[in-house]
Amino acid sequence: MSKDLLFEIGTEEIPANYMPSTLKQVKSISGAMLKNYRIAFEEIKAYGTPRRIVLFVKGIAEQQENLEELVKGPSRRAAYDENGNPSKALLGFLKGRKAELGDVFIQELSGVEYVYYKKQEKGQPVKKVLKTILPDILTSISFPKSMKWGNKSFRFARPVRWLVPILGDELIKFDKDGIKCSRYTKGHRVLSKGSIKINNTAEYFDKLKAGFVIADQEERRAIIRRQCEELAREKGGEVLIDEELLEEVVYLVEYPTALIGGFDAEYLKLPKEAVITPMKEHQRYFPVVDNDKNLMNYFITVRNGDSRFLETVREGNEKVLKARLADADFFYSEDRKESLDNCAEKLKNVVFQETLGTIYDKTQRISAIAEYLAAILGLNAGAKKNLLRSAHLCKADLVTNMVKEFDELQGIMGREYALLQGEDREVADAIFEHYLPRFAGDCTPETLNGSILGISDKIDTICGCFAIGIQPTGSQDPYALRRQAIGVTSIILDSNIHLGLAQLIHNSLKPFEEKGILKGDEKSVKRDILEFFRQRLKNVMIDKGFEYDVIDAVINAGFDDIYDSYLKILELSKWKYKDEFMNILGSFNRVSNLASKGKSTEINELLFTEKAELKLLHDYDKVYAKFVNCVDNRDYGKALELMITLKKPIDDFFDNIMVMVEDEKIRNNRLGLLKSIGDMMNRIADLSAVVMNK
C-alpha cells in the first residue's frame, strides 16, 4: 500500500526570485534523502507561493525497504589463532558492528579467506523515519541570503511560522526548534480567516483554494497570462509579457487577479523605454501595445487577492505610476535643456576608477582606439567622422537625470538625446550599440561603427584594469571583465571583423604606460590579457557547440585574429569526421613530434640522398605556394585538401628514413624539412591536439 506525503513549510513572504531554485532543491534534496533511507515513491512534486514551500510525494511506501549488506572483516589468518580462538582484530570488528562471534562466516575473495558479517536492518515504518527526514529537508535548503530569528538553530530565507506534514491522513509529529507540526495551515493573508484544517493529503489543494490560495505555480502562471491577455484585448491591444517578470509575479501572489489601469496619454511622448522601465522595474507592471506594437497608455498589474474593491487598488496604482512618470517626464524635459556636448564636459568630474581617471579620460582613450580600428578596417572619411563624434558623446548620458534615476537606460537615452539634438543617425546608433551585449544572450551591434565603438570601450576597460592589477580572481570580477571580453569576442565574430588582438592590446595599454601607472612590464601585462582572451574565446566557441579538441587545435596555433580562428574552427570541425582526414592525423603527429626538435627551417637539397626524402621535399615545394595562397585567401578547406596530398610522401619518408642520425648536418637537414612542414600545418591548426575518434 502506498500513500501520498504532504509537507508544507509555512513562512513569511519569501523573496520571489528565490523560489525557482528553492523548489528545485526541495525536489532534489528530498529525492536523494528518500533514496538514501530506502523509501520507495512514485513522483516528487514541489510547489511554492510567497508564504509556503510545499513538498508533495506521490505514492510513497509505508515501509522502508530492508537493508542487507555484506561487511568484510579481517582475513581468516588474522582473525583466529592456531587454536581457533578469535584474535583482537576479530573482536574489534565484532564490537564495531555490535555482532556476536556466531554471526560471522568465512568467504573467499581472490583466493584469500576473509571473515564476513551480514548486516541486516529491518525496514522501519516510513511514518517514523519521516520524523528524521523532514526536519533535515527543512534545514538543507539554501538561499542566496538567509536569516536568524527567534533563537532558532537554523537559518532560513524568512521566518518559518508553521509546518504541516501529513502522510495519507496521519499527522507526522516532530518539533523543530519550537516550530510545532500540526494539521493547521493558513489561507490567504487577508481573505482567509483563521486556520484551515487538513485531514488528509487528498483535500489539501482544494481546501487551500477555498482559502484563496492557489498552491500550484503553473496554475497561477496560466491564470495570470490569460487574465492579462484578456484585459489587453478588451482595450484593443496586446500585453507584452516578459517571462522573467511573469515568473517573479507568479511568486509574489497566492491568489492572482489582474487589473488594468491607465495613465495620461501625454506620457506616450516619452521614449518608450522611459515609460516601460519604471513600470517593469519598479512596479512589476506589464505594458500594453496596440496592433502596430506602439505603446498604449495602459498597464496591467496583478493583485494578490480577489476581484472585490479592484477600483481602489487600480486608483492607488495609477497614482503611484503617475508620480513615477511625472518624474520621468520632468527628468526628460530637464535633460533636453542641456546639450550632450555639455554633458560630455561634465564627465570630467565623474570618476571611472580612482587610478584610471575620469569617464572623460576614458572617452578620450576610446576615441584613440576607435581611430586606430577605423584605419585598419578602412572606414571612409564620413563614417570615421561619425565614429569619432559618437566616441566623444557615448558616455554623456551618464550625467543626465534620466540615467541617474534609471541606470538601465544608459545608451538608450544617449541615442534618444543625440537624435533630438540633430546628430547623424549613425552617431546615435553607435552610442546605443556600444553597450551591447549587455548580458549573456543579448544582441551585438548591427552597425560597424557600433561594433568598433563597443570593442574600443570594452578593450579599454579590460586593458586599464589589467594595467593596474585589478583583473578578475576566482568569483571576484567587480568590473565584469569576463563579460567585457566575451563581448569583444562576440562583436568580432558577429560583425566578421579581422583585426590583430595583440596590436590592439598594445595600443590600448599605451596611455596607461605613458601615465606611468602600469603595474609590471608591458610584455607581461599583455601576455596576461591575451591569456584572458584565450579562455574567453574557448568558452564562446564551446557555447557555439564546437568540440574542445578542434578549438584547442586552432587556438594553440594562434588566435590573434579572432574571426580567423573561428573560420578555421568551422572548417576543421567539418573535416574532423572525414575518413581521409582522420587517416592523416597519425602521419602529421609524427611530423609535429620531430618538428619540435628542429632548430631552423633551412634546407640544403644537396644533402638529401634518399629517394623518399627528395620526394617529400619536392611534393612539399609543389604544394607550399598554393597552400599559402589558400591560407591568405582564408580558403581553409582547400588548404587542408592540399595538406592531405602530403600523407603518402610523409609515410614513405618515415618508413624509409632515419631522421636522428649521427651526422649532425644530415640530421638537421631532415629536421629542417619536417619543421617546414610542421610550420605550414600550424598556419591552420596544431593538428596534434585533434582527438582521433574511434
Place this chain on the structure above:
Amino acid sequence: MTFQEIILTLQKYWADRHCIIAQPYDVEKGAGTMSPYTFLKALGPEPWRIAYVEPSRRPADARYGENPNRLYQHHQFQVILKPSPDNVQDLYLGSLKALGIDPVKHDIRFVEDNWEAPTLGAWGLGWEVWLDGMEITQYTYFQQVGSIDCQLESAELTYGLERIAMYIQDLSNVFDIEWVSGINYGDVFKTAEFEHSKYSFEEADTKLLFTLFDEYEAEAKRLLDIGLILPAYDYVLKCSHAFNILDARKAISVTERTGFIGRVRNLARLVAQGYLKQREELGYPLLKKAVFGGEKNE
C-alpha cells in the same frame, strides 16, 4: 485623518501592545534606526519594545521645497520589537487597520528589500511593504548592528509618515498634507526646507565641516576610552551628519567617501562593543522586566 492624528493613532496602537512611547532623540540623524533607542538597544540579550517618531535629515534629498515628494527632513514612525514576536506581521497589518486602511480593500504586499546601513555596520533582511503599489513601510529583521551579530533578533518597522498621510488624504504634494485642521505641512516646514536646501547645497562651510568631523571623531574616541558610551555615541551621530552635509555639498570624492564611511563604521563598532560590555557589567537589568511580552492575537 490629519498628520497628527496618524501619529497619535500609531502611538496609541503600539502603546497598547506594550511599547514604550518615546520622544525623538535630540541629535541630528538620517534615520530612526540611528537613534540609540534602536541602534544600541538592538544589541545584546535584553528584550526591548519601543515606538517613536523620528525626524530624519537627508541633506542630499533636499529640493528647496519644490519637489512634491522629496524632503530634506521627513518623519519616520519607528517601532522596535525585540525579540520579534511570531505574529509581528499580523501586528503590523493591525496598525494599518487602525489607520483606516483595511487590507481586504487594498493590495498589500511584502516585497523583498534587504536593508543595509554601511555607516552603522548594520544589516537585516525584510521587505518594503506595498500598499496598492506604493511603498509605505520598511520592515526589517536585524541581523547585525555595529558589525556585531544580533543575539536576540529585533523586528524593525519604519513607517514613512508623509507617504502614508499623502495616501490617506489623497494628495500628490507633500506640502499639502493637513497637519491639523487649517494648518498644512508646508505651513510648518516649507521655509525650513528651502533654507536647509540652500545651506546643504550652497552655503555649508566645507572646511569647517571637515574640521568638525575630525574633532567629533576624536571626541568620540576620547569618551570611549573613559567608558562614557552614550555621549560617545552622540558624537558618532554628529560625525555622520557632518559627513552627510559634505556629501550633499559634493565635497567628498568617490574615493574619499569609502574612507569616511569606514571611519564612522569603526566608531559605531567601538560604541557597540562598549555598550555590550556596559550592559553585561550591569547584569542586563532589562532581562528582569516582565513588561515586554504577553502577545495578544489580532
